[in-house]
Amino acid sequence: MGKYKVGIIGDGYTAADLLRLMAGHDELEAAFIFSVDNVGKRIDEVYPHLAHFCSITCMATDLEMIKKECQAVFLALPHGLSVPLVTELHKAGVKCVDLGADFRLKDPEVYEEYYEKRHENRELLGEAVYGIPELNREEIKKASIIANPGCFPTGSIIPLSPLLKAGIIKTENIIIDAKTGVSGAGRGLKTGSLFCEVNEGVKAYGVGSHRHFPEIKQELEKAAGSRVDMVFTPHLIPMSRGILSTIYVELKEGVKEEDMRQVLREEYRDEFFVRILPEGTMPHTKWVAGSNFIDIGIYADEKRRKGIIVSAIDNLVKGASGQALQNLNLVLGIDEGKGLRNLVPLFP
Amino acid sequence: MGKYKVGIIGDGYTAADLLRLMAGHDELEAAFIFSVDNVGKRIDEVYPHLAHFCSITCMATDLEMIKKECQAVFLALPHGLSVPLVTELHKAGVKCVDLGADFRLKDPEVYEEYYEKRHENRELLGEAVYGIPELNREEIKKASIIANPGCFPTGSIIPLSPLLKAGIIKTENIIIDAKTGVSGAGRGLKTGSLFCEVNEGVKAYGVGSHRHFPEIKQELEKAAGSRVDMVFTPHLIPMSRGILSTIYVELKEGVKEEDMRQVLREEYRDEFFVRILPEGTMPHTKWVAGSNFIDIGIYADEKRRKGIIVSAIDNLVKGASGQALQNLNLVLGIDEGKGLRNLVPLFP
Amino acid sequence: MGKYKVGIIGDGYTAADLLRLMAGHDELEAAFIFSVDNVGKRIDEVYPHLAHFCSITCMATDLEMIKKECQAVFLALPHGLSVPLVTELHKAGVKCVDLGADFRLKDPEVYEEYYEKRHENRELLGEAVYGIPELNREEIKKASIIANPGCFPTGSIIPLSPLLKAGIIKTENIIIDAKTGVSGAGRGLKTGSLFCEVNEGVKAYGVGSHRHFPEIKQELEKAAGSRVDMVFTPHLIPMSRGILSTIYVELKEGVKEEDMRQVLREEYRDEFFVRILPEGTMPHTKWVAGSNFIDIGIYADEKRRKGIIVSAIDNLVKGASGQALQNLNLVLGIDEGKGLRNLVPLFP
Amino acid sequence: MGKYKVGIIGDGYTAADLLRLMAGHDELEAAFIFSVDNVGKRIDEVYPHLAHFCSITCMATDLEMIKKECQAVFLALPHGLSVPLVTELHKAGVKCVDLGADFRLKDPEVYEEYYEKRHENRELLGEAVYGIPELNREEIKKASIIANPGCFPTGSIIPLSPLLKAGIIKTENIIIDAKTGVSGAGRGLKTGSLFCEVNEGVKAYGVGSHRHFPEIKQELEKAAGSRVDMVFTPHLIPMSRGILSTIYVELKEGVKEEDMRQVLREEYRDEFFVRILPEGTMPHTKWVAGSNFIDIGIYADEKRRKGIIVSAIDNLVKGASGQALQNLNLVLGIDEGKGLRNLVPLFP
The missing domain is CATH 3.30.360.10 (Dihydrodipicolinate Reductase; domain 2)
Structure with missing residues (x-):
């Protein structure tokens, strides 16, 4: 059985934690990491804790490559940047889990008041499902755009x-x-x-x-x-x-x-x-x-x-990357706890 | 002009901070430090940061000595221990600033409910003034027992x-x-x-x-x-x-x-x-x-x-030792900000 | 295939981390936790981060039970306490991994100089193998007492x-x-x-x-x-x-x-x-x-x-519990990285 | 007796700590703070811990004003920026304490190797005294440029x-x-x-x-x-x-x-x-x-x-601002411990 190929857009802490979690997931493969500041660098140079787990080289965002190769994508970007990307990827049938804020608020006026920015694709808001699996599991399973909740x-x-x-x-x-x-x-x-x-x-x-x-x-x-x-x-x-x-x-x-x-x-x-x-x-x-x-x-x-x-x-986990993975598992029909159930808290 | 001699009963963090503050005070002298665990040790062995400022040797509590030598005393003890000491020192005319909880609650029933202990000198509760100078300055000036507030x-x-x-x-x-x-x-x-x-x-x-x-x-x-x-x-x-x-x-x-x-x-x-x-x-x-x-x-x-x-x-300062010193200054008729106004916050 | 049953003697941080690691190990089972201070308490009350992974109740140390039920034991005790236990368990054929210091020094005179204590079983010192798998793998595989190195x-x-x-x-x-x-x-x-x-x-x-x-x-x-x-x-x-x-x-x-x-x-x-x-x-x-x-x-x-x-x-991992598990895997003939290779460092 | 007027060039942590120390100094007055990023802001907006002690408004560096008004200046700048300023201020008779690296190395070749920058005033290097009062007190007293040591x-x-x-x-x-x-x-x-x-x-x-x-x-x-x-x-x-x-x-x-x-x-x-x-x-x-x-x-x-x-x-104190003040006290003929001897360490 092949693995689903997943792209990650962004290279901040939530992207790094997605890679940590996906290292323990046998049905997903982090295929690409798209970056602005670290293009050409290996991700384990950017985050040396990932050495021996992930050595992908960061690239500039390339939607065509995602559309051709990936079944799903995590967007880990500052607000406002996801809308155009999701618009295009969604059209191409790529499942999108947006860790940013762009699809969380159902009312675009509220979005515009709080984020001081016009929402560029109001219609798509209706497609997005607010992703707390414990509360919206059935909706999430059928969704192709997940608005991953804020922490x-x-x-x-x-x-x-x-x-x-x-x-x-x-x-x-x-x-x-x-x-x-x-x-x-x-x-x-x-x-x-x-x-x-x-x-x-x-x-x-x-x-x-x-x-x-x-x-x-x-x-x-x-x-x-x-x-x-x-x-x-x-x-x-x-x-x-x-x-x-x-x-x-x-x-x-x-x-x-x-x-x-x-x-x-x-x-x-x-x-x-x-x-x-x-x-x-x-x-x-x-x-x-x-x-x-x-x-x-x-x-x-x-x-x-x-x-x-x-x-x-x-x-960074239930408040971001963990929940994002939980959502993607549901969207792709994979066991929801894959890559997550094995995470024992680190104490002290 | 001589300095007022002050005893400190207790050797925890609030006692140490009293000594820090008194080092910058030219009308008070820390005359004794009374301890249980550190009797015979110099206070700058117990708290080496105080070296060059205070080198008193910790002693077992000796009320007679306080009564003979001190005009005032700070009590920095776990709750329940101050009552008998204050009872005796007050009688002898020593001004008492209690950093513990024993004299803060006007209603002994409430004290007994929350501290699970009978209050051993209910009459003295009436003498004690709750010591927030910014709110009770005039009462504090006339008091001889100060209940120093909790943090x-x-x-x-x-x-x-x-x-x-x-x-x-x-x-x-x-x-x-x-x-x-x-x-x-x-x-x-x-x-x-x-x-x-x-x-x-x-x-x-x-x-x-x-x-x-x-x-x-x-x-x-x-x-x-x-x-x-x-x-x-x-x-x-x-x-x-x-x-x-x-x-x-x-x-x-x-x-x-x-x-x-x-x-x-x-x-x-x-x-x-x-x-x-x-x-x-x-x-x-x-x-x-x-x-x-x-x-x-x-x-x-x-x-x-x-x-x-x-x-x-x-x-430890406005929430304990600083306010205690502010109170004692008032009780003794000293400039209220002595030893305190010079403390510039330490940032970063 | 059954799991190996393992006892843990001690309930400090290294014991807790052994349980964290064993939660991801499918050939070992933490069968008992022996404690002094927490007898009768569930381990996930003592360490609530372990809830949903381990709910064993802590017991007083019972060597007979270990001998009867366990194939191996981790000793996570202050120095000096392991010698009598290992002496007895070793005799009974239980594999011992000692996270303490008792079997690390080959020369009992040196032990006695540094630990200010007579070593009570000098003969057994010869049996113990110093457990750094990357340096002593073959010896460890054949050993039945492992002196797990200090951090x-x-x-x-x-x-x-x-x-x-x-x-x-x-x-x-x-x-x-x-x-x-x-x-x-x-x-x-x-x-x-x-x-x-x-x-x-x-x-x-x-x-x-x-x-x-x-x-x-x-x-x-x-x-x-x-x-x-x-x-x-x-x-x-x-x-x-x-x-x-x-x-x-x-x-x-x-x-x-x-x-x-x-x-x-x-x-x-x-x-x-x-x-x-x-x-x-x-x-x-x-x-x-x-x-x-x-x-x-x-x-x-x-x-x-x-x-x-x-x-x-x-x-606590390569310096204690992780290396201990790596050693036990070798001693029991299990894949050496079991329970360990999946641990991606947590950053930030 | 008037106070010496002192300018501070820079608004980083060492500048803030100079202000903390000078608040307790009765012969020096912080007359100006020169900034790049905070021009027009009050220093107690930039560093609110200083409220009630210093409320000067940050200005763009103005050497004429320093020459006219100040007897001394602290330079708290990244390396390379002090040389031209000190050159000019020194000529005008203003005492300079440089907290940066520009005057510390006697050999300009070594400076140029380590700081990858030509030293723009090699002659002035001879004037500067390396400022550890405990080792060079007499030289410091006679100096008008102090190279304040690195931490x-x-x-x-x-x-x-x-x-x-x-x-x-x-x-x-x-x-x-x-x-x-x-x-x-x-x-x-x-x-x-x-x-x-x-x-x-x-x-x-x-x-x-x-x-x-x-x-x-x-x-x-x-x-x-x-x-x-x-x-x-x-x-x-x-x-x-x-x-x-x-x-x-x-x-x-x-x-x-x-x-x-x-x-x-x-x-x-x-x-x-x-x-x-x-x-x-x-x-x-x-x-x-x-x-x-x-x-x-x-x-x-x-x-x-x-x-x-x-x-x-x-x-930030003996390793920077405190030693700088100790040096300036010496240069100006003030009691060396002014603003410093009163600083009791803050523990815990």
């Missing part, structure tokens, strides 16, 4: 959607306070990503204006079937990988901590990558490092009707 | 009290999501404080049960003049010093971001150690490291009536 | 042995300056392993007296066939995993940088886990994190006859 | 010079293995300075070619009065501030550990900023963080005639 949205939507669908928490006053490692900012050169600016410190950023806000809102409203009133604040902390999302909700009358846990256990009973923690245990991002898990802990102050849900993911 | 309470009460007093935010649904460095856990040996357990990770802890909750509540209710409904969740992040508190509030009708900023600017107009940041700037714990500052940033989504206030302190 | 020795012996054997570097004046992450100190409670004592700092330790010194010396002298004069200084740096060893040597007359590289390339031509870096590239511990690789970079100042060899390993 | 050279020359002068160590085979924090690379945007590239890892860099090599060599040869044969290898470790230099030397016959310690104690008996550690204690960079100290520990294997000397400095 913060993944950590918030997976725990909140079932609770909203079940109607046991209120749709007002949801507060999401997220803490992320620095790899979420990518490998680009910014003062704020320098070691000395991040180490031994913590700050909030994008307060009131982060681009993942409308994406979270869209998906929560889909789950709730109604308007959701929420606040989302990300924080940058001195670690490379990981996102912890602390989510504050108001419980409907009579709802107990165990009810919340039960709803999530039910929903995710067969999901290998979702680990609902037992009573009294709250997640730690170290427990998911390098893996595709999302760990979820739950607490309620029943008397005061407050719930606290805490989730942990590796932002 | 998390300091970061929350200073920004929230004036807003509650001014009545521009609601008393319900206040959510405090705090992120602390590891020094807050002290120098004691706990698995959770090991480098490998903390590095490259983040977790929530004490969810729904942290001992600083009732302390924050008490002081916010004092400011509001009414019941306050709040949630407080601390998180441990991989840094040594610093606390960032992200505080979510609901605004009363018509309140604007600038109103919040104005209230805080007014309240703290003459306070050197409070820096209200300009519009669009949120604090970073690195900007206060090693210093006695509290930096406060403010954001409001006026349409949706949500406010976000973020504060940053160094947990 | 520092692994990083030094692999690059130096072939150069000494080839006689192109001098046996005098070898200087090994090593930098280790904190996990090398284990999970035990020591002030020096606390986050606040390690973060934002670096120090040398065990200067002139570290226990890995005689172990390195023994193996280098074996390779050289003569006395070796060396200095070894370890340093603790603020990271969890990884050892970088910077090794300074003097070149014999006429030896060029490329000669050194060539000797190592030859020696390790078929070794998957040894990556000799190209000219101009020096290793980074991040490039091997979580994997069983040792990366080696080489530089020579030919005019001044100085060579610098730098090696990087993950101290 | 690595400071950490190596201070411990080695007296030992070489005393003739108790050999001039061959000196090996300096240094470990630095990331701030040494400055605030410029380089992939290698990104948090994710540095965190949880360590690497050697500039092996065999670092620009501080000829500077160290020059000063050691001056002390020895003869050729010195040395190797210098820097390593980048995950911390912001600090350099630990581990120095391996060969002892002359009969030399004991205590002899080395005695020579250093003698030499630096009256030096506040040099702390010779007692037997058995090795330095930690955390013990000097934020301060102008250099801590030195000594070990000897007398039988094998090997010595190990370990020094710790804060690379």
Whole structure:
């Protein structure tokens, strides 16, 4: 049986992690890596940790070659760049998993407000499926364009959607306070990503204006079937990988901590990558490092009707490349956990 | 003019930081350091960074010596241990600044609930003044027992009290999501404080049960003049010093971001150690490291009536030893900023 | 085909990493975990990152059960504790891989000097094989007691042995300056392993007296066939995993940088886990994190006859559990890279 | 008494640290900050930690203004840029302390080899004094151009010079293995300075070619009065501030550990900023963080005639801005420790 040939457009941290994961996948082959800055360099020169696993030479993006050789493609690009590529590749029948933001927001006006850019192919938005397999598996299987979710949205939507669908928490006053490692900012050169600016410190950023806000809102409203009133604040902390999302909700009358846990256990009973923690245990991002898990802990102050849900993911895996691979597996009809189920978290 | 002689009971990180600060203070002299584990060792063997500044030999606690020689004492001990010492020293006329929790909660029942220990001198609770100079300066000047605030309470009460007093935010649904460095856990040996357990990770802890909750509540209710409904969740992040508190509030009708900023600017107009940041700037714990500052940033989504206030302190300085020294300066009638105003934050 | 049943004695970081690696191994089964502190706890409560991979309950050590059920055992214990256990298990025919120090030094006098303890079974020392598969593969295959090397020795012996054997570097004046992450100190409670004592700092330790010194010396002298004069200084740096060893040597007359590289390339031509870096590239511990690789970079100042060899390993994998598994695979006649070849380093 | 007005040319980390130190100095005033990227911005916007201490607005470099208003200037610029500025300012009688490399190497050929740039004012090299006050105090007092030493050279020359002068160590085979924090690379945007590239890892860099090599060599040869044969290898470790230099030397016959310690104690008996550690204690960079100290520990294997000397400095203070201020104090005839003696290291 031949392997599916897959192209990767982009050479940042998420591209590197796709290669890490695909090294353990026996039905996919990373056929091409397309780059702007590293054309002509071997990928294991750019990322020496990949030596002995992948030695492809980076090339300038060449859509004809993809169309001729690849069954699928991962796009790991800054927002705005995917639309023309996906437009053309989709037409040619290449399955597209876009790790960027271009196909996530169903409403192009919202896209244009938050990304300050016109969306160049509004019709295609309807084709794209928002790719959280644990919530949209059947749609994903039939899709040929996957909008791979943002890292913060993944950590918030997976725990909140079932609770909203079940109607046991209120749709007002949801507060999401997220803490992320620095790899979420990518490998680009910014003062704020320098070691000395991040180490031994913590700050909030994008307060009131982060681009993942409308994406979270869209998906929560889909789950709730109604308007959701929420606040989302990300924080940058001195670690490379990981996102912890602390989510504050108001419980409907009579709802107990165990009810919340039960709803999530039910929903995710067969999901290998979702680990609902037992009573009294709250997640730690170290427990998911390098893996595709999302760990979820739950607490309620029943008397005061407050719930606290805490989730942990590796932002580059379940928050990006891992989920992208999970999506592509589904799209191609491969075992969904291939290349992912074998990833044991790295601790300490 | 002679110096005041001061004893320090305890030899953990807050004791070490008291010595750092007192090295720059020309009216106080660290006369004794009382220890359990390091009796007979010079303090600059225990903390070699202090070499050339302090070379006192640690002794077993000796109240008679304190009473005979010292005008004041800092107690930097685990909770429960200060009560008998303060009882006796207070009687002898020694000014006491307790960096522990024993005199912070006015209601002994609450103390007993949260600290799982009977309070052994309930009458003395009435004597103790809660020591945030920016809010209680006049009371502190007249006090002889200071309950030095907890690190998390300091970061929350200073920004929230004036807003509650001014009545521009609601008393319900206040959510405090705090992120602390590891020094807050002290120098004691706990698995959770090991480098490998903390590095490259983040977790929530004490969810729904942290001992600083009732302390924050008490002081916010004092400011509001009414019941306050709040949630407080601390998180441990991989840094040594610093606390960032992200505080979510609901605004009363018509309140604007600038109103919040104005209230805080007014309240703290003459306070050197409070820096209200300009519009669009949120604090970073690195900007206060090693210093006695509290930096406060403010954001409001006026349409949706949500406010976000973020504060940053160094947990060992404004959150512990710095504030303790500020309090003692007031108690002894010394210039309040002595030993503190000279501390420029260490960046990067 | 049945799996080999393996017991693990100890529940520290190396035990946890053995379980991580064995999760990807289809011919071995972790049958028991023996503990002192966590008896009765499930291992995924002790190490929640292992949830969904291993849920064995920790037991008190029970040699009878091992003898009855297990074909092999990993001992991950402080020095001095393995001797009686190995004595008994060996007699019963159980293959033993000792991750501790008890069987590494061939000369019991040296053991007793450095470990300040009498060796309780000197005869058994002769049975034990020092387990670096890349150097001793054939002996290991036939052994039933493996002395798994220390982490520092692994990083030094692999690059130096072939150069000494080839006689192109001098046996005098070898200087090994090593930098280790904190996990090398284990999970035990020591002030020096606390986050606040390690973060934002670096120090040398065990200067002139570290226990890995005689172990390195023994193996280098074996390779050289003569006395070796060396200095070894370890340093603790603020990271969890990884050892970088910077090794300074003097070149014999006429030896060029490329000669050194060539000797190592030859020696390790078929070794998957040894990556000799190209000219101009020096290793980074991040490039091997979580994997069983040792990366080696080489530089020579030919005019001044100085060579610098730098090696990087993950101290818990190639420096401990990974090499232990590699050894056990050999002892049991399994494919040597099972459970290891799939480990792609985690970057960033 | 008026203050001396001082200009600062540059706005990187060393400039920021100069401002931190000058905030505690009552005879100097930072009159101007000259910038390229931040012209028109207040320095406390660029570095918010400086708020309440310095609020000067950054300007484009204006030599006329310096000549008219300033008695002295600090140049904190990339190499090659200082020469024309110093040429002109020196002519106008402004005292110059150059934190860059342009005046450190006495031999312009060596400068040109290592910095790949012609030196544009060779005559001025003769005027410049290499500024380590503990070694060259009298010359510095009379100088009007100070070549402020590099960070690595400071950490190596201070411990080695007296030992070489005393003739108790050999001039061959000196090996300096240094470990630095990331701030040494400055605030410029380089992939290698990104948090994710540095965190949880360590690497050697500039092996065999670092620009501080000829500077160290020059000063050691001056002390020895003869050729010195040395190797210098820097390593980048995950911390912001600090350099630990581990120095391996060969002892002359009969030399004991205590002899080395005695020579250093003698030499630096009256030096506040040099702390010779007692037997058995090795330095930690955390013990000097934020301060102008250099801590030195000594070990000897007398039988094998090997010595190990370990020094710790804060690379931005004793390794840059602190030493620069110490030099300027001397040049202007001010108390040498002004603005420096008050800096207690920040631990933890």
